[in-house]
């Protein structure tokens with residue numbers, strides 16, 4: 771499968787965001803609403819969001835008082851969010867970056883790393899492990915890594931064109947990597963795994979089943 775350029779997932783996201791200004795809707799996701807309290811209670815201020823897309827959760831986090839750096843490899847999504855952030859007067863730092871490359875931040879920079887449906891994209895288990903390691907590096911001791919992934923109870927698990935281990939391409943052309951609890955535990959190495967909780971997003975025929983995962987970088 772093409773990883774860059776023509777036919778790649780990156781190009782597919784560019785085309786998707788170009789044709790739909792609010793591809794995931796204007797409302798914040800179930801995940802960000804669910805974890806806002808946890809983030810507040812931890813005393814977090816500086817948040818890095820991975821795979822922010824068009825920014826529905828980014829702007830919600832800004833509105834709720836966090837200082838957000840938002841990263842995505844889709845320049846289109848990042849530009850659309852930049853425009854919206856200006857309209858709303860939201861102060862957000864935007865980065866176009868492929869997270870398979872080292873994260874462009876110094877060690878111990880963020881209190882929280884947040885991502886909704888980012889690790890569940892076309893990333894192999896080895897790539898997810900390497901990004902989680904980078905997250906660990908840029909998190910402050912005691913910082914949280916909060917993410918969601920589609921799981922093995924999802925209606926699309928095992929359906930359509932198989933393109934890799936636990937990865938299938940759906941009829942809309944998106945490659946999705948599905949996770950079970952064992953894989954999440956295996957990938958949580960070096961973190962404290964605080965919880966894995968199942969939740970649903972959307973409604974049939976686009977119902978998704980996901981895991982909310984909360985990891986903590988141990989205090990030094």
Ligand SMILES: C[S@@+](CC[C@H](N)C(=O)[O-])C[C@H]1O[C@@H](n2cnc3c(N)ncnc32)[C@H](O)[C@@H]1O
Pocket residue numbers: 783794799820821822823824825826827841842843844847867868869870885886887888891892
């Ligand atoms: C399912 S979308 C979710 C977008 C956003 N989190 C939301 O819920 O509205 C996944 C996002 O991850 C981005 N993405 C996928 N692979 C990436 C990579 N290797 N580096 C950076 N961004 C990536 C895509 O461009 C897309 O915006």
